[in-house]
Amino acid sequence: MRTILAIETSCDETAAAVVVAGRHIVANVVASQVQLHRKYGGVFPELASREHVRVLPLVVQEAIGALTGGWSAVDAVAVTHGPGLAGSLLVGVNFAKGIAFSLGLPLLALNHLLSHIYANWLIPEGQDPAEPPEPEPQFPLLVLVVSGGHTDLVLMRDHEHYYTIGQTIDDAAGEALDKVARLLGLPYPGGPEIERAAAHGVPDAIQFPRARLRGTYDFSFSGIKTAALRLVQSYTGDEQEPDLSRLPIANIAAAFQEAVVQTLVEKTVEAAKAFEIREVLLAGGVAANGRLREAMKAALAPIPVRYPVRRLCTDNAAMVAAAAYYQGDRARAPWELDVYPNLSLPRVASVPELSTGY
């Protein structure tokens, strides 16, 4: 299964990709629905599924068009089966089943979170072929998966053994950034908007309280989110249509981004010290954040920190194909494959038992 066609429709990107040997991107097509959902301030699930139905055949055709030999060169079909929006996942899973069944190809089902992690194995498109590619990530490693729906710390011993050792107990980091961006009148998705606004602000101008859940590797973001709401209301009152012109948007964005980043960095550093690991990987949409990358590298040195190029941090199908390649037969799915909107990665009951030879 060298050449894998992958499909990703878990949220609001309709994506298809062809990847060879888990690392070499032949095609990576992403049709974003962001403009469609913007006026609702977030993803409108029913609209997302309908748009996936409309766009997916075109996106897959475009990906296959870039592959020498076309359909006959495909060895397997991979698809995200969770977590995500049920209706959106169903569109991708059924489309993948149709292709796999009609061409007699193996069907592979992937967890979206695991796929985000495998974006770190991909060689970015456009890299000079004369340049030797980065070596593959070295196990054992620690991954921080930070997206719109998830904030997980995952220990990976190898491709088969991986365990969630900590996760958010309330909002995901990306969700908190999106919600605060909305309070500041910034468009969806809020993470990149906060990063842009923060570039003109002073992070120390405002101190947000930080939740430190001692004795666990878990995170909490609802406290700082509420603090941001109170702060915004202190400028605008709680009117329905608040006047945002008096808000120090850049300073709030910079301080909030810093609070989120420091919360993520603290737990990642704690976990990196507790386990013998060779690398730390960042994955998921929030891993595109420049301040997070920089702060993580500074705090973890000399442990190497790796993250995908920005466009491979956010949802795409190349990462699904990479995960499918390295998971191999473990990802093989039956024809009755279903979707799992709440799918997670295995969580260990007891973290201490991992620290000795996990």
Ligand code: KG4
């Ligand atoms: O992984 P992703 O594309 O979709 C999910 O699986 O959720 O992540 C989307 C999240 C959104 O919350 C978005 O605001 C955030 O990633 N994001 C960022 C940046 N780019 C995307 N957050 C902070 N800084 C960024 N540059």
Ligand code: ZN
């Ligand atoms: Zn994602």
